[in-house]
Amino acid sequence: MVGADVARTRDDDADVIVVGAGPAGASAAHYLAAAGRSVLLLEKATFPRDKVCGDGLTPRAVSELVRMGVPMRPEDGWMRNKGLRVVGGGHTIHLPWPEIDRYPSYGLAKARMGLDQTLAYHARTTGAKLMEGVNVTGPVVDDRTGRIVGVTARQVDARGRRIEGADAEIELRAPVVVAADGVSARLATAMGIAKRDDRPMGVAVRTYFRTPRHDDEWMESHLELWEGEPRRSALLPGYGWIFPLGDGTANVGLGSVSSTARATQLDYRALLAAWMRNAPAEWEFTPENQIGPVRGAALPMSFNRKPIYQRGLLLVGDAGGMVSPFNGEGIAYALQAGRIAADVISQALVRGTAAERERTLATYATRMADDVGGYFQLGRQFVRLIERPEVMRICTTYGLPRKHLMNFVLKLLSDSYDTRGGDISDRVITALTKIVPAA
Template identity: 60%
Template sequence: MSQTAPTPSSAVNGPPANEADVIIVGAGPAGCTAAYYLAQAGVDVLLLEKTSFPREKVCGDGLTPRAVKQLTSMGVSYEGDGWVKNHGLRIIGGGARLELPWPDLAEYPGIGLVRTRYDFDQILVNQAVKAGARLLERTTVTEPVIDERSNRIVGVAAKNSEGDRVHFRAPLVIAADGNSSRLSVAMGVRKRDDRPMGVAVRTYFTSPRHDDDYLESWLELWDRSAGKDVLLPGYGWIFGVGDGTSNVGLGILNSTASFGKVDYRELLRRWTQSMPEEWGFTEENQQGKILGAALPMGFNRTPHYARGLLLVGDAGGMVNPFNGEGIAYAMEAGHIAADVVAQALSRPTQQARERTLLRYPVILRDTYGGYYTLGRYFVKMIGNPDFMKYATKYGLPQPLLMRFTLKLLANLTEPTHGDAMDRVINGLSKLAPAA
């Protein structure tokens, strides 16, 4: 069995502990989903995670119906404690307040969820392990192992929980190691400067609003630090967690000259101080620090497959440029990658396997490329403060327009036989170049 063209392991006593058919680096939503579906397909998959569960992760904790669909497909129950269901999105801005229920679709459920990332990823990793994936926590991948003859990745080097250097081998590796994706960088796959990037910061407050059954989005974020009012491209959010606290944060896009110059933590402090006192968004009610994270959007790292390495989730820049949603797309990409890999491993020759693996970026482009291109145009438009002011003032009071906007921003349409809004959005996504 060659290093570059092996078939799935089938040893009676199981594979060696440091070998697998597929190695996945990172046990976030993308990595866990890929591991789950690969294990379901009978592939020996090794999941390496640098931390241990549960662990804190910077996130809004909100899940749209797209993510709920993925949870259902993985057999995750969201009926117990710790899950908060929501019925839609409440939008506030321009003096207007509008509640938009999630669209009634056959393709997606009519509910969203809130679950803290502190244990959300652990729930997913448990599903992957139950399906047969092997998990190693506190294992930090340091570099790829490259076969000199083929110039392909054939494993990874890592440090284990004791600090010892270890090697793991597999003919295919999936990078699910987040925005920085050191594994991708080491393989020469770097970020694209022509793709949007965002920054999100969040904290938690003890608040009576903890059980709100709508996600809440504030479309007006003003930067007053320079002595003048600048409307920033982004939004603030308030998501009730159901445990007595609310996740409160904001996300800003890089489509304005002030990006990178704003103190985002201070901006969040000023924003929350402007809220009604009875909501409890005060310093004494704050639970934990204000933490931030980057939002890599619109396929900002490509190619998504090369030389035995597949990128999923934030490692491949798969955050939706329209709304900053990442979990749903990470899970969807993990599912797509797992299906492609399982099919590839079943092929009889290396040439056939490689041809199948090269379908992965094609499927991603066909699925999201046009829509993400529209998202990049959207990011540029809202980077214009005048456009933002006009849109919030005249757009928000129009319920029909806002229902269309919700479907567009959340990417919630019927693929076929939808209404007029669905046909317009789907048509625009097909017409837009999938660059």
């Protein structure tokens, strides 16, 4: 509400509350603390904790980590890779990460069990107050303005259970709240920000294997996922992956996508099990080498929850549906959203009037749309195409042998193209993202 006061009062516990200490929340907290803001970073789990993810980081994500100043030493579990090995249609090709000005020419892999803890502790080192085992139960809303002015929360143990003897509920206040609470987006939902059913939704499952392939310098993508026996059943929109982690293990999983939010009826765990049974014996993807269960998660794509700013609440990462429809990548956009949200908030809190502060906060949505809205919208059209089995079959059979075409596809799918020149493929992708309306 324009005119509502967002300035900090003596009753506030911080300048900003960030709910969720995944990549998006940790990024926002880091940049806010670096700007001299008092930040509470609330995480319901206790580190280390796991999240379902492919554990692969594109050059775009790496560039965000470099910007944050996160150390990425191999001895700390950061596995560098050269690019993508693509398998499909009877072909195997190697696609190095593009050499462009805005991103490094390498990717990384690191298990989320360690990645999220590293980023959250990095934010804490910068100056954010990290509070683990704090489960946010809802927003605190000002009756007069309708703005969020804090959150209610309760202390929980490592399993998410209420701690006996602890206060049933606590209240924490701040003039601005950042929702980084993941795909569930409970805070946004409580504030009346609904999910959009016209945006793509992905599903991914993954597990870990001990394997000789753990030190492979290439991330691997399998473009053909069959509902049943290969080439005698339906070809599914999605891909399988093998992401080596360099520690004796690899993250192995698969994902599929729908152009709308409707749930698919596929048994993804059975599909992954069938793929593993058909894997070459030398990969050693066997039950005795499997580490942990197969776990799955939804992937909310293309800003599937809007508005991403409303009444003092900014949505970042999965809470705002910031996963790429092209490849299921979410970490890069989560880190970016946290950075932009922090900059907008820092600028807003020094404005002289409530109206000025509100106008500044509202620029968050515009800045995100300007940067990735067109790309996400292009991804929506891409998903509609690959949902058609005949299109997927043509692409894998006839597209993969064409190296120049596949280099173009890699730039497009990984969002690793040069927006300020580059070669013809960079210019084409840039033009396409500007032609389509922002998502």
